Amino acid sequence: MEGSHAKETLNCASCLNTIADDEYVSALGQDWHKECFRCSDCDAPLGAWYLETDGMLFCRRDYWARFGDSCQRCRQLVSGPVMAAGEHRFHPECFACDACGAHLDDTEPYALVDRCRLYCGACDDSGADAHTIRLLRAPPHALQLRAAPGALLVHRGRCADKLRGAARALLRAVRACLLLACRRIDPACGALALCAGDRVLEVDGAPAAGRPPPDVQRALAGAGPVQLTVEHTPDTVTVRPGAPSARPAAAAQEPGRRERLFKRKGADGGGKARPLKRRQAPRSPPLADKERSSSLPRLPDCAAGEEPALSRARSLRAAPHEAFRAADLVQGELLGTGFFGQAYKVTVRATGEEMVLKQLFRADAAAQRSLLREVGVLRSLRHRCVLRFCGVLYREGRLHLLTEYVAGGTLHALLRAGAPLGWARRARLARDVAAGVRYLHARRVLHRDLNSHNCLVRAGGGLVVADFGLARVVRGGGRRRYTVVGNPYWMAPEMMRGGAYDEKVDVFSFGIVLCEIIGRVSADPDELPRRADFGLNERAFVDRFCAACPEPLYRLAFRACDLDPDARPPFEVIEPWLQALVLHLARAQEPPPALLAHILQYGRRQPAPPPAGVVKSQSNAALGAAPAAGRALGKCVSASHLAPRRAPAAAPRLSRSTHALAPGYILRAGAGGIDITRVDDISEWLEPAPLRRSSPAARLDASDSSSDGDADCAAPFADALRRGRRAGYDLVDAEAAGGVGDVPEGVEPKTEKPNFFAKKLLSPKLSRLFRASAGRRAAAADGDGGERSRFFVGRPTAPAAPRSAYRVRPADDDAADADGDARPTRAGQSLTPTFRRRLPAERAAGADVRHSCRERRPEPRAAEQKPLELGAEPAKKREPAISRSNYVKMANLRIGPGRGPAAARS
Ligand SMILES: Nc1ncnc2c1ncn2[C@@H]1O[C@H](COP(=O)(O)OP(=O)(O)OP(=O)(O)O)[C@@H](O)[C@H]1O
Numbered sequence: 094m095e096g097s098h099a100k101e102t103l104n105c106a107s108c109l110n111t112i113a114d115d116e117y118v119s120a121l122g123q124d125w126h127k128e129c130f131r132c133s134d135c136d137a138p139l140g141a142w143y144l145e146t147d148g149m150l151f152c153r154r155d156y157w158a159r160f161g162d163s164c165q166r167c168r169q170l171v172s173g174p175v176m177a178a179g180e181h182r183f184h185p186e187c188f189a190c191d192a193c194g195a196h197l198d199d200t201e202p203y204a205l206v207d208r209c210r211l212y213c214g215a216c217d218d219s220g221a222d223a224h225t226i227r228l229l230r231a232p233p234h235a236l237q238l239r240a241a242p243g244a245l246l247v248h249r250g251r252c253a254d255k256l257r258g259a260a261r262a263l264l265r266a267v268r269a270c271l272l273l274a275c276r277r278i279d280p281a282c283g284a285l286a287l288c289a290g291d292r293v294l295e296v297d298g299a300p301a302a303g304r305p306p307p308d309v310q311r312a313l314a315g316a317g318p319v320q321l322t323v324e325h326t327p328d329t330v331t332v333r334p335g336a337p338s339a340r341p342a343a344a345a346q347e348p349g350r351r352e353r354l355f356k357r358k359g360a361d362g363g364g365k366a367r368p369l370k371r372r373q374a375p376r377s378p379p380l381a382d383k384e385r386s387s388s389l390p391r392l393p394d395c396a397a398g399e400e401p402a403l404s405r406a407r408s409l410r411a412a413p414h415e416a417f418r419a420a421d422l423v424q425g426e427l428l429g430t431g432f433f434g435q436a437y438k439v440t441v442r443a444t445g446e447e448m449v450l451k452q453l454f455r456a457d458a459a460a461q462r463s464l465l466r467e468v469g470v471l472r473s474l475r476h477r478c479v480l481r482f483c484g485v486l487y488r489e490g491r492l493h494l495l496t497e498y499v500a501g502g503t504l505h506a507l508l509r510a511g512a513p514l515g516w517a518r519r520a521r522l523a524r525d526v527a528a529g530v531r532y533l534h535a536r537r538v539l540h541r542d543l544n545s546h547n548c549l550v551r552a553g554g555g556l557v558v559a560d561f562g563l564a565r566v567v568r569g570g571g572r573r574r575y576t577v578v579g580n581p582y583w584m585a586p587e588m589m590r591g592g593a594y595d596e597k598v599d600v601f602s603f604g605i606v607l608c609e610i611i612g613r614v615s616a617d618p619d620e621l622p623r624r625a626d627f628g629l630n631e632r633a634f635v636d637r638f639c640a641a642c643p644e645p646l647y648r649l650a651f652r653a654c655d656l657d658p659d660a661r662p663p664f665e666v667i668e669p670w671l672q673a674l675v676l677h678l679a680r681a682q683e684p685p686p687a688l689l690a691h692i693l694q695y696g697r698r699q700p701a702p703p704p705a706g707v708v709k710s711q712s713n714a715a716l717g718a719a720p721a722a723g724r725a726l727g728k729c730v731s732a733s734h735l736a737p738r739r740a741p742a743a744a745p746r747l748s749r750s751t752h753a754l755a756p757g758y759i760l761r762a763g764a765g766g767i768d769i770t771r772v773d774d775i776s777e778w779l780e781p782a783p784l785r786r787s788s789p790a791a792r793l794d795a796s797d798s799s800s801d802g803d804a805d806c807a808a809p810f811a812d813a814l815r816r817g818r819r820a821g822y823d824l825v826d827a828e829a830a831g832g833v834g835d836v837p838e839g840v841e842p843k844t845e846k847p848n849f850f851a852k853k854l855l856s857p858k859l860s861r862l863f864r865a866s867a868g869r870r871a872a873a874a875d876g877d878g879g880e881r882s883r884f885f886v887g888r889p890t891a892p893a894a895p896r897s898a899y900r901v902r903p904a905d906d907d908a909a910d911a912d913g914d915a916r917p918t919r920a921g922q923s924l925t926p927t928f929r930r931r932l933p934a935e936r937a938a939g940a941d942v943r944h945s946c947r948e949r950r951p952e953p954r955a956a957e958q959k960p961l962e963l964g965a966e967p968a969k970k971r972e973p974a975i976s977r978s979n980y981v982k983m984a985n986l987r988i989g990p991g992r993g994p995a996a997a998r999s
Contacts, residue, residue: 105129121145174416174484178205179226179294179324185416185485186465186492192216198487199416200320203228225325230318295322417486417495433460438498447498448483453491463562468494470538470561478529480559499557501550508545508613516643517678519610522556524671526606529558531664534596539565543602544583544616545609571595582616586627586656597658604653611647612638618980625975625983629654645674645684648692660696
């Protein structure tokens with residue numbers, strides 16, 4: 094009663110009308126109609142991410158447009174640690190010298206010239222005629238504060254005039270008199286570049302304006318060097334046309350911008366701004382999936398008597414992410430070595446918190462890009478199954494990444510260790526991987542390097558997805574031809590072949606990880622049975638590793654490893670499946686038959702209606718919607734779920750692989766209810782009768798082939814013919830499916846290859862013509878028109894780490910493309926890396942120890958792409974044996990002579 098009363102009196106916080114719908118949003122202690130929960134600026138409906146200030150709701154973009162800072166260099170919003178030069182903001186990783194490329198930490202001298210060119214102290218030779226914000230460090234006691242304003246004391250020395258001017262400038266800004274003891278100033282410290290009229294912005298990293306003189310006195314009298322941030326503004330400041338200001342103008346001030354302040358329903362167009370009412374206690378619990386992101390804290394004022402921090406990054410905001418100094422950390426053990434760098438355990442001196450410091454041991458651009466990409470991706474993520482970003486550290490002009498420390502080691506190590514792992518635990522591990530990657534995909538991040546080495550196990554048993562060095566943020570949907578990166582053992586076939594791909598590549602990698610978990614086997618093709626088309630050898634896998642495995646778990650792995658990306662379920666489907674499995678396994682219950690049926694039938698089209706009036710359905714839901722008597726229902730279940738697990742003694746024992754072909758049961762609607770009917774071969778009910786190709790002249794498009802096969806018996810064949818997708822099947826089969834009689838013979842679909850021209854245009858050769866900049870880059874790099882592809886395969890960093898041997902990353906000369914990966918949202922740049930091929934004739938000359946050659950392989954025929962189904966007839970053709978070396982060779986990811994296990998063998 095009480096609940097229903099509360100529901101009746103709910104009022105929408107936006108329109109103030111009563112909320113009558115069942116679904117409403119509860120956030121910020123108030124309730125909203127779903128359609129009223131919108132951004133005040135652009136009126137877009139708000140999802141899980143929204144921001145609120147002064148009672149106004151904003152989407153992220155509009156919030157940052159109004160209140161946020163954008164990086165002066167890359168123009169992207171700054172939401173984590175920030176480097177400030179006056180009013181200009183930079184991502185820490187963007188705060189690097191334009192001349193020498195060195196990253197600047199928050200204590201190093203720099204000069205920001207004309208608001209856009211940044212130089213370190215050593216490279217700064219800016220003249221006095223440009224707008225400059227400069228950070229300089231004076232030796233201890235070089236600067237003194239005179240209590241009496243206006244009293245200037247100028248020491249003897251050759252720079253007395255200059256210093257007098259500087260002192261006046263300082264006086265104006267600090268409202269005190271600074272006395273410069275010129276004899277003790279080293280010209281190299283930059284203080285001599287001070288000019289009359291310069292403004293002192295900060296003293297020791299804290300804002301100078303309004304700061305009481307005793308504070309400044311204390312800072313100047315300190316034992317260490319004094320750090321000043323000074324802005325030099327020439328009489329006529331040259332502001333470049335279109336130079337963006339650090340803080341974008343408020344969106345509301347822009348003409349044409351829509352302003353939506355909460356409007357009462359039915360009110361006239363004008364609307365009225367109305368701040369949100371606050372309640373003392375939330376009346377209904379906030380939605381679980383709503384997260385509130387707080388607004389940026391303002392500059393903290395310096396409390397009287399408090400020593401201001403020397404760090405600019407820290408002085409600006411109390412962000413959860415921090416820019417650390419080397420002195421803040423105590424270095425611990427080396428945890429491991431990766432492709433570009435090594436990971437150390439470190440402890441934060443002040444708090445004792447343990448973190449991991451990822452340090453590059455290679456100083457080249459590719460390594461730096463990889464780390465920048467990792468920082469860029471990680472800093473925007475927060476999920477229990479994703480490695481937590483802690484901050485960055487600069488040391489000797491180089492950037493280092495700090496993340497949480499995950500004590501339990503890698504998933505790979507856990508699986509290789511002999512400790513027993515129950516099926517519930519294994520399913521939980523898989524669920525956590527799925528949850529982590531689901532979160533990434535929801536934020537449009539492709540991981541692209543998902544494998545058991547990049548999944549770390551917490552001491553408490555949870556799992557986090559780590560290593561975002563190859564991750565990529567994608568814009569828009571659809572498959573695209575991105576760079577081929579990752580580890581070939583986990584790499585999706587479409588990526589292996591250099592084709593277009595999307596987030597389903599992570600699903601494939603997850604499938605391989607799941608196989609590793611099930612079989613406690615390495616992903617090395619020497620151990621994990623694979624097929625020549627890069628798919629999983631399901632039959633061999635079941636025979637060797639699945640004796641005790643719950644069927645839904647390995648069926649899920651097979652679904653995820655499907656050659657057809659569309660047939661792979663997305664993580665938002667996989668995670669709930671695994672969650673259901675975890676719940677049952679944790680209670681030592683049999684997994685529900687419906688779960689297995691869902692997994693088996695995911696991505697499959699509906700089979701043909703059997704002639705005897707029996708239909709199959711996808712789920713139990715269909716049982717309720719069954720037609721009246723006479724037609725049967727189609728819930729197929731494996732015999733193992735209805736029959737007792739243990740076969741009667743008389744029955745022949747079936748291995749797991751043949752079990753799927755065993756007799757099973759179907760549910761049929763009889764006159765008096767639902768009958769369970771035994772059928773001899775349940776695979777008939779799981780899969781439709783295979784259709785045969787009629788002739789070599791069949792015009793099936795290779796891209797369609799993987800999704801052909803079983804489904805369309807249910808649809809009239811005539812429709813299929815008109816769509817031009819089934820022209821290659823025997824009419825005999827079609828007749829069996831029904832409906833072909835209506836189609837006049839010889840009907841040839843006009844839309845046989847609807848995307849033929851689109852494909853041509855997107856081919857690597859032609860697409861370059863439409864991407865001028867990419868084409869020029871390719872031509873410049875290759876000198877032959879850009880018909881090359883280069884990937885390098887990393888050599889093993891240690892004999893104990895053979896996996897590194899096959900790590901594929903974009904080659905160094907793909908810098909521009911990889912940069913596109915790192916900053917995919919940068920305006921005006923191509924998001925799709927150019928795909929280049931190396932001419933076969935040049936391969937020998939071009940192959941060095943790290944570079945591999947790749948030439949386009951012909952697309953495999955449809956028949957090759959069809960995965961082996963457990964329930965189908967055994968394949969007549971024998972699977973060619975796949976080993977580690979020929980697997981990598983087939984992928985054209987070759988290693989140069991003398992490196993890697995593959996080369997060592999040959
Ligand atoms: N946050 C962490 N907590 C605990 N151990 C970690 C953490 N990050 C990395 N490690 C360990 O350090 C090793 C090296 O990590 P690193 O990220 O440098 O390389 P990688 O991920 O193996 O390879 P690459 O850099 O090529 O992607 C990992 O294999 C892992 O064992």
